[in-house]
Amino acid sequence: MTDIFQANLAIIQSRWPSAAAILLQQDIDQLDAVLVTGANQTISVNGIQLSSRHNRMAETQLFLSTLPAQAKSATLYGFGMGDVPFVALDEGRLTQLKICILNPAIFALVLSYVDHTPWLNHPGVMLELQPSQKALYQPYMVIAADLELAADENARLRDLLMYQLNKDYANSKHSSDAPEIRQRFAENQSFMQQDPDVSQLKQKFTCETAIVIAAGPSLEQQYDKLAAISQCIERPLIIAVDTALKGLLHHKIKPDIVVSIDGAISEYHIPVQQSHDICLAYLPRLKPAIIRQWIGERFNALGSSAFYDELAQIYPDKTRLYTNGSVIHPAVALAVELGATEITLCGADFCYVDNKSHAFWQDFAAASNDKDTKTWANNVQKTAKNTGHWLINGAGQKVPTTLNLRAYLLNLESYIARHDGIKFYQSSRAGAKIHGAPFREL
Structure with missing residues (x-):
């Protein structure tokens, strides 16, 4: 000293x-x-x-x-x-x-x-x-x-x-004034007019409890439990993000609702041909081909960000779901919109668990003969090992992440903090520790 x-x-x-x-x-x-x-x-x-x-x-x-x-x-x-x-x-x-x-x-x-x-x-x-x-x-x-x-x-x-x-x-990368965004909104105009608002899902589903499934790697630990829950007559509402659907269906888990918002999502990410008896809740940035080919019922909404303000004037009766970077945000907001007062999060990791970015994807890539798919899987592993960013998971350990994933986590925590009348839980300690969502087994 x-x-x-x-x-x-x-x-x-x-x-x-x-x-x-x-x-x-x-x-x-x-x-x-x-x-x-x-x-x-x-x-x-x-x-x-x-x-x-x-x-x-x-x-x-x-x-x-x-x-x-x-x-x-x-x-x-x-x-x-x-x-x-x-x-x-x-x-x-x-x-x-x-x-x-x-x-x-x-x-x-x-x-x-x-x-x-x-x-x-x-x-x-x-x-x-x-x-x-x-x-x-x-x-x-x-x-x-x-x-x-x-x-x-x-x-x-x-x-x-x-x-x-x-x-x-x-x-700045997500301006509604961008020509490609305006074109996409125009391409989806007929769907926005013809398909019902997500509020109409209340006529199909009433729930106090919901499971919201993201695509984080820890989801792989939950497949067996989710499969058992999905077969129960009395069970929570199951809402999944689009990128989780491929792994869920492979493990015989059919969600009630799939939420999709990203304009880059393709049939590689979301198996539309297996969408029987699954409701799609989408925002108007989604590719028209995905909407058109969806076999189950379709419902739509607008996001809460300024990105959707102009469309809100055109469609004033559309529900505005919370959006702040990740599809997990409107998926959680939809559960709240449908009356859930207790929400369990699965696969909401916001980090690279076991050097993986998504549940099932890399296992699928390893078994694939497609060169591009294998290259993608290898690049994910390299990114996970060299990202330079980290967060603390539910077990108190440092886990690699990225700037955007950390932002999505903060925005989810902000949403949870504003809804103190709703109980949130996370079902795995492997992913990020989510403030306001204590750990609870499925």
């Missing part, structure tokens, strides 16, 4: 005793940390520099430039080398600054080598070593290095920050 750390800690103990207690528990000797020197000095942890080594002042001004021009109060997620609080408070750019630490061990390391007493004594500073994992304070800045080095207990907050930082870019 250095003299500099003692001086920093004395102020923290005085102002934020709970934060000081956390810092005293950190073992900085376990960090792979080295001093890096360029035009400026910084510290590298696990090969990631906490700040620029070329021009730390310019980097700090770049972070501050992301705030609204008139902002006098802000939140800093991460800490880097601590340049932001020094500059922002010393220059009077901010009068109040909340600092949310993403990795206490790295914070303790920096406090051991840099005198931070000037800003620690500033009356406008607030320090959180156990920041909220549910919502972001506004406005805020994010230190990029700290996102990469976030502690496990802050994985959800890291994911929330990554989602917000990438949201505008991700949404």
Whole structure:
């Protein structure tokens, strides 16, 4: 424990005793940390520099430039080398600054080598070593290095920050003004007019309990139980996403409803020729061929996002199901629309379980003679091993994932949080731990 750390800690103990207690528990000797020197000095942890080594002042001004021009109060997620609080408070750019630490061990390391007493004594500073994992304070800045080095207990907050930082870019790829989207909507106009709204499914199904089946790899662990449940006279409503259907039918499980929304879905993903006695709930981005060839009854809806606002003016009576990136969202929303007050999630993994992306698909690919199919399966395994992103599963283990899967998980958790009158459960610990959906066996 250095003299500099003692001086920093004395102020923290005085102002934020709970934060000081956390810092005293950190073992900085376990960090792979080295001093890096360029035009400026910084510290590298696990090969990631906490700040620029070329021009730390310019980097700090770049972070501050992301705030609204008139902002006098802000939140800093991460800490880097601590340049932001020094500059922002010393220059009077901010009068109040909340600092949310993403990795206490790295914070303790920096406090051991840099005198931070000037800003620690500033009356406008607030320090959180156990920041909220549910919502972001506004406005805020994010230190990029700290996102990469976030502690496990802050994985959800890291994911929330990554989602917000990438949201505008991700949404730019899904504009309703895109010519191909407008063409697809036009191609499906007759289906939207002729097929009934999903609310009409209430005349076929009344349910208090529902099983919503996604296509995550953990679904493979549930096939036997689902097959047994599907044969019961008194059973929950079974709603499946489109990409889960192939594996379900192979294992003699016929869902009541299949939900499909993605314009890229083809007959390879969804076996329409086996859709007897299965209802299709679709959104108007689906390929017309899939809708046309569906053998069972068809129902449609619109999504809740702004993407569907223009169509909502054309079809004002259409139900708007929650949509936020994944087909699991409208599938869950449909269960709620049909009256379910207890929903069990199967295959809702949001990660690569056993280096797989989907239940059944890779086993199907392994048995296939199609070269493209085998190539796809091999690429999935490579992606799973090299994605660089992870989340915590229901067993408390790190599992590889991707940015978009983490976003889908956060959006589902947000939906669950807004429906506190409905009980949600997840049926496997192998996939992501879903906040608001405790584990329960099928």
